[in-house]
Structure formats: structure tokens, C-alpha cells
Amino acid sequence: MSEDQANDIIQRWVIVTAMGYVLMEPLISEATKKKKNLDHCRAAVTHLIKTCSPNDLLHSLLEVIEDVDPGAISDTILVLIPHLQTVLLRLDERKAASVGLALSALQKQLSRLPVPYSRQQEEADEFGLCRCCTALAAFTKPFIEEVKRKDGKCVATAEDEELKTEILKFYMKSLREPLLEAELTGDRKSPLWLFAVEIMVTLPAIKEPLSGLLFFSSQRKSSLMDSSQSNESKACLAYLLFVQLVTIDSFPAVFSPVFVLQRNMEYIDHLLSSKKESHLLKGLALFTKSLESIQDNSLPVSLLEQKSFFSVLQNLRQVLTDCPMQHLRETGLHIFQLFIDKLDAEAKHKFFRCMLKTSNHAGVESYIVKNIKNQIESSMKPGNANKWFLGAELLSLLGLVLCLPQGAETDLLNSMDKIMESLNLLRYVLIRDKDLRSKFQADVWEDLCRIKDEYIKMLRVCIGISRAYYSSELKALKEDQKLKAKEARDAARSSRSVKNMTVKHEKVSNMSPEVQHQVLQSAMVTFDLMESLIVRIEEITEEKQSKVN
Template sequence: MMNEDQVKEIIQRWRNTQEDDLKPEDYQQFKTLGCASLSEGESQQLLKFIQDEKNQVIVKSMGCVILAPLLNEVVKKAKGLDQYQAAITHLTRTCRPNELLDCMLEIIEGIDPGAISETILALLPHLQSVLLRLDEGKAACVGSTLSALQKQLSRLPVPYTEQQEEADEYGLCRCSAALTVFTEPFVEEVKRTDGNCAATAEDEELKIELLKFCMRSLREPLLEAELKHDRRSPLWLFAVEIMVTLSAIKEPLPELLFFSSLRKNILMDNNQFKEARACLAYLLFVQLITIDNFPAVFSHVFILQCNMEYISQLLSSKKESHLLKGLALFTKSLERVQDNSLPVSLLDLKSFYSVTQNLRRVLTDCPIQHLRESGLQVFQVFINKLDAEAKHKFFRCMLKTSNHAGIESYIIKNIRNQFELSMKWGNANEWFLGTEFISLMTLVLCLPQGAQTDLLSSMDKIMESLNLLRYVLIRDEELRTNEDVWEELCRIKEEYLKMLRVCISISRAYYSSELKALREDQKLKAKEARDAARPTKLVKSITVRKEKVSNMSPEVQHQVLQSALVTFDLMESLIARIEEITEEKQNKLN
């Protein structure tokens, strides 16, 4: 430990030494003395040294080395906080900006994971001052700084609920607000170049770096956050600022959303770029942020077509925040499209197919009920927007690919609705009343596994198929006008009902035997329990019948088996009613 005279001697030597003659040992010694002052709580003395006019050459040359220790004290909110802040401010005004920036980027890169937000919040004002002092290469430095900051912030969990945002336990909301303030002067620089002055290459580069910042922000944290117009949360306000920034730097939203294939390689990799644009589309078309800046020349169908790529991206995710945004964007994109107007050609587009398949997965696999309910609503809205031919093709596709009785039964309900609509005056069409209708009925009246079909898992589809068949037979006038169509429908009906009867017979026998076995098993267990309760020395062993492994209790098994038998009764009653209707119609014709 050096005494006061030794320290004064070292300082005097530094004052008398040219900057170029300073050695690495001098830098290390300067840092050691600075850290010693900090550890001893001599913040006032250190500030006095840094601000002393006689020491400015020393501070300019070597001051950067104590920037990190000073910032560490600020983050710890140590005693003498005002002195530490004043010392850092003086360094940012005195040291060379390029050296300061290198030190600050090094600090950002090495942030303690437990102090990410505190460090960034303490550093941002000083970092802004340093960047504003730069002349050449400012744009690249702004870009590398924003990238480094966002890389660290991406490590923080994104608050999702209102309570989490209000608590802001990890500081992401505060950092997002501080980032907005941090970028303001650079946004203003870009705005100034949009006047009469021609933009330089440096100006264009700064604009690109700010655009990258906005796109990264859209992807993280905004894509993960719950954003609602009626809840002006900190992240909602950050989203507004990002959208306003895009407008301020004169970035055309249509080009970014619809025609940006040339730019994506400049901004980020393709998948990240698509996620960022998906969030942009959501903020623009669902939350209507800066919608006034979006030109009204694009048709609603074109906007829907372009948004389908982003909707597919969002619906392919398993995250609730992504799915919510995808369903909302799909709904809003469909709302302004006229009913029965979307042509069949759109279904050939890869994005339309991907969206419907991803939506199907939401309906069948998503464990969150309100998402399934929202998904079903937008599913019906989409169907309503298709024209007759497109509906026909879509129904066929879903019946072939869904592999889910619930989805298939929903499609069959829609087929019935379209058949009923076609019966009304002026609505007749071949897709739901003529030859093409038979191709749909072939898929509806079908048991893919034949006699081995599991009637319980297919119950929804089968019941809806029988109801449709019953309705078609009641309203058969139009179909009978085309003899070939009617004969083919009758043939399909007979084959279907014949196979269904076989299935019901096999299934009834199986479930009846299972129910009987279950009852016998319960009786056996009850008897064994009674025998075990009797004290006797004559019983040498108890033989327990081998049971069928099941996760269900005997009571639940009994209920399921009994329900299955009731279901078969319902199917048979519908079949009987269909046969009655057929016989009645035949008698009338004869």
C-alpha cells in the first residue's frame, strides 16, 4: 500500500510524461489507485482528482480504465453515488470517444447476468453522450451498440401479465423505455436528412441501423408480450415508439411488409425477419398503431394474401403470445373481405394451405381452451369468405387431411349449410347440388378403416354424417333431377350404411363383453374382500384373476362402456330413420 507522498510522486511523474511515453504499467497503476479510492469510499477525493485542471491530460489518456469500476459502484448504488455519476460524466466528456465506446461495449458484453437491467440503465445516458461525440463511423458504432444492448436484454424474461409488467422484476420495461430515449437523437439526425439536403452514405447507414433496431425490437420483446390497446402498458408504449420510429425514418411500411425480399438479408436472417414482420403486421392491422401512415390503395384481399405468410408463422408456434397474435391478425385480415368472394386459386398458395393446417393443429392439439375457441371462430369466418368452389375444395382437403373426428364433423355441418343454401332460389350451384356434390358425399360417407373403425373415436363424424344424409334424403327433389347423381348417391349411401351396421354389430359385441367382464370382475373382488374379512385357518392361498391394465377406475370404465352402447343405439336409430325416409320417398314415387 503506497503512502500519500508516493502517490503524489507518481501523479507528478504522469503529469511530466508525454502521452506516447506512458506504458502499460502506468495504465494498470492508474486503475489500481482508482479502485483503491473506490474501495476506501473516497469518492469525493477521486472526483476532485478527475476534475483537476492539472490532471486533464492524464485523465484523457488513461481515464477509460476506471470507467468500469465507477459504473460498478453506480450499479451497486454505493455511498457517494452523485460523485461516481459526476466522475463518469466527466470521463465521457474528456476521454477519446472511440476508446470510451470500446470500454463501454466491453462492459456490456461482460454484464453480470444478475445485473443486466441495472447496468444498462446506468450506462445508457453516458453511452448516448459518447456516441454523439463521434464524427466518422457514427452509424456503425450506433448499430454495434444497439445490437450489444439488445443481445443482453434478450436474456431477460418478457413480462406477460399486467401484474408482471407492473412489477417489472427484471427491469425489461424500464430498459425498453430508456432505449427509446437513447435512440431519439439518432432518429432526429435521420429525420433532418429527409429535408432538402441529399442524404450521405453515413446517413443511409444510420437509417439502416435504426431499422435493424426496430426489427429486432419487434421480434424481442414485443412478439412475446401481450399488447392491448386498452391497456397502455410499458411494452405497449414501447411498441408505439418503435412504430413511430419506423415512420420517422421514412421506412415505407408496405415495402417492409410486402416487398422486402431484397432487404431481409441486410437486416437479419430470414426466419427472424419473418417473425419481426409478423409482429409489425399485428401492430399495424390489429392494434392499428400508425395505420394512418399506411396507404389505402391496397385491396383487402391483397392484404390478406400478404398477411397469410405472417399468420402461418405465428400459428406454427406453441407460444400463447404468438398464437394470440396469429389468430387476431387472421381475424382482422378477413373482416373486411366480402363473404363468398375468395376464389379457389388462393387455396393453391402455399401460405393459405399452411395457415389452415396450422389452424387445424391449434383446434386439435392446443391445450389452452380460449385459444381453441378463438381458433374455431376464425375457422368459420374463413369458410364464410370462400366462394362456392373454394369451399368445396377446402372441405375436401380438410376431410382428407384433418384426421380428427371433431374437425370432420364441423366440416360436415358446413356442407349441410351449403347444401341447404343451394336449395334456395337463385343460389343453385354444381358444387353443393350437382355432380361435384357427390365427391364430397363420398368423403363424408366413408369409414376409412372399414369394419375395424373405432366408432367411439369417430362418433362425432359418423353422427354428423348420418344427420347430413337424413337431411339430403328429405330435401331430395333437386338431386333427383339428375338421375346419375341420384343413383350414385344411393349407391354410396347403401355401401356406407351396410358397412356401418357391421361396425356397430362388432363394436356392440366387443363392448358388451367388456362390460360383462367388468361386472364379473367386480363381483369377484367383492367376494374376495368378504372372504378375506373372515378369520379362518383353512384358507391357504387366494387366487386373483388377471386384470386388464387400465388407468380408469372400475366406475369410470363402467360409465364409458355403458355410454358406448348408448351411442350405438343412437346410430342405429338414425340408420332406421334414414331407411324409413327412403321407403316413404320410394312409395310416393311409385
């Protein structure tokens, strides 16, 4: 080889070393295309990664990630990740900051990919999210191992702490996106589940205990992201820990179930305030698990005064009344009762009052009334007596139960559930009057009878008005149907179409006349049921009075 040839080779090598990084973007773009015979392209990328300046390469690779086409996100990430890892491992200075930039750029693109929900979607992995999560778990391993080694030292350097912080930041963001959206269960070992488990196992390993992240966040950890993002990340972490029991064996046993419930309420609140099914499922499951370990009749009334408890219960009520998905409503109702069971007598009393005043939903109110009846019955058993469901305190509840807020104008059909349950409660109280009288003061029983009489009187008036209205509607509907039938016959006889048809008392409704008829008949039956209960209550009252006299 001549001297000129040697110099030419050296010059080319210098140029490639100094300027080769500019070729990365077109080479990576080519490597992501689904073509055959791309070995030369991949070999060129590998060569440049080993020879060019790592700082220049990092800048170039981050630009590729930032500018990736939405349709090529997963393909680009999968091609880039091993090369990006190599570049970062070659860095000598500011490695932690560079790892943070890379993880942030990758996570940002990852969050743009749709999250598969069903098993079939995960197996198909059409958008590549599952493959990307698996690749990211492998990508972070050498940096995690580096943090573990540094944690063994007596004094960690600022660079060591920064690397740990960047890994923590990436993990917390990943818990929010994509993992909070995914269905994460131990019986479904999907790549997303394995990624979540990897995070849960790694956090304590790098000296970031889960109890500290969930219950005692420092200012440093809180500043990693805004409060809403932080709570969503922690909510996913709490779900994995307390519901799926990932790494629960290493979780400190010193925290009482009540303390865990209190701390989890903020995360439950964030999940239940969402409209997404995946969030609601996790929130309901976390609420259930947080309650199950608490002793029945033990939660004090002071908890209800905490903002997070009030907010969670209002969100739970929204699930019960407004959620279109039946399985979520059924789960919500189970938790609603579970929560009631855990409250002590005073807390139950206050909770029932709150729900009767604020729920504005007859179904919820009827459920509360049924629970009031159960608590009265329970309080009369030996050893269970309490002032909250026997005596004067009970009157404040019955005053909310035995009332028609709109008086004679109350819509009995919309309020039917509560009214029927209220009449059943009243019948039960009158049947057990002997037991109750012995526990009530004389004036308390008199007040109860007065509330009962006023309620029955107003309800009778309301039934009379409603019956008259629905009877007239039913009569008008029958007349309309007769008129339509007559006009149809006349039209057939004259072989002409009727251009202008007048229907008296026409209701603005999408229901067919047949359905309207069924609804009106159902309303009349409902009024009959209410009236029959009222008659039975009056019969019981008369029987009791005759025995007293």
C-alpha cells in the first residue's frame, strides 16, 4: 500500500468518525422499511455506532425519535433501542442526563401507541406496543445494574443519584402510560404485565421502597411530574401492589389497614373520577381490597369528614347511577355495601343522612332506606344497642326518609323505589313497636307517629293526583287510537291518503302507542301497590292501638 493510499484511508476514516452521524437518520429510516436484503444497511448503522462520537450519535438518534412518523413508531423504536443503548454505554460524562433524555423521548413516543385491551389484541400487537415494552425493559437493564452497584457504596455521587432519578421518572411515567390503560392481571402473562412486574421488582432493588412512593413522597419525587400525573402513576402502582399482590411479600406489615385505606383513597378517587373502563375497574378493585381487611363496624365518623372520602363516595355514586356498563354498576353496588358494613354506628348514621340529602336518585335512596331498616333490626339485638338507630337520633333519619320533597307534585314513578322501601320500613317499625317503645322515650315515639301520619296523608294526596292524571292520559291514548283507526278506515274507503291528521292530547314521545299504554298501565299498578301498603300500615296501626286500649 502506497503512502497516498494510506493517507486516503485515514482521511476517509476521520471523515466517517467525525461526520458519519449525519447518515444515521436516512440509514435508520431505510432499516425500518419492511424490505429484504437490508443487511448492508444494518451493518452500516452498527459500524457508525461503534466509530462515531457518542455525543453526536446521541443527538442524531434523539432527533430520529422526535421526528418519527406516527405510523412507524414501534418499528423505529425497535430498530433504535439496541443502538441507543450502545451509544449511552459509551458515554463517559453526563451519562445520567443523557439516559434521561433518551428514556423521556422513547416514553413520549410509546404513549402515542394504542393500548391493546383484550388477549387477542395483545397477541396480535398490531401497533407494536407490547414488543416496545419488552425492548424497553431490556434497554434499561444495564443502567439499573449500574444503579444497584452504586447503591452498594457508602456515599453515592450526584451522578449516581441523577441516574436513579431518571429511571424512577421513566418508571412512574410508564405506570401512567401505557400501563394504567392496560388490563393487568396475573393470570394473563402479557408483555405489558411482565413490564409492570419488572417495574415493581426493580423499584425496591434500586432503594426506592414502594411504601415511600405511595405514602411518604418527598419533594424530589413529587417534582418528577405534576400532581395529577403523579397520582395516576401511584394509583397504578397501588393497584399492582394491593390488588395483584406484586411484591406484597416485601411490603412492610407495620401499616394498619385503616392507614392503607386512607392513603389509597386519593388514588381511588383519581381512578373513579375517570370515564375510562380500565381506570374504573382498577379503582373499584383497589377500593375493594382496601376495605376487605378492615373490621366490620369499625371505621369512625371522622373519616367521612376527609375530603378524599367524600369525593370517592360521590364518584362511586356516579358509577352506580350513570355508568352505562352493567358489570361496573354491579361491582360498584357491592363496594357501596361493603363500605357501609365497615362504618361504625355513628358513621353509618352520618353517611345515610348525607346520601339521602345529596344523591338525588331514588335507587340510591331506596338502598339507603333498606340499610336503615337493617341497622334498626341489628340495633335491637342483645349487645348492639346504640343511640344512632334507636331513639331520638333515629328521628332525624326517618324525617329524611318519610318525606316527599316536592309535596303533592312529587313524581311518584321516578320516586317509586324510595317510596316503596320507605313504606316497607314504616311497616317494619310499626310491627316491632313493642320492642321499639321500650327503647324510645314517650315523646320520641309520639314524634315518630306524627311524622308517619303526615307522610301517609301527603302520599295519599299525591297518589290521588297522580292516579287522576295517568287515568286521563290512558283515556286520551285510547281515544287517539280509536280516532286513528276510524281515519284509517275512512281513508281506505275513499282510497285517498289523509294529508292532515289531528290527534287530541298527542304526547311528544318516541314511544309507540302500545308501549305508552304499557307504561301508563304500569303506573296505575304502581299506585295500587303503594296504596295497598298504606292500607296495611293503617291496619297495623289500628291493631296496635286496639291492644293498647
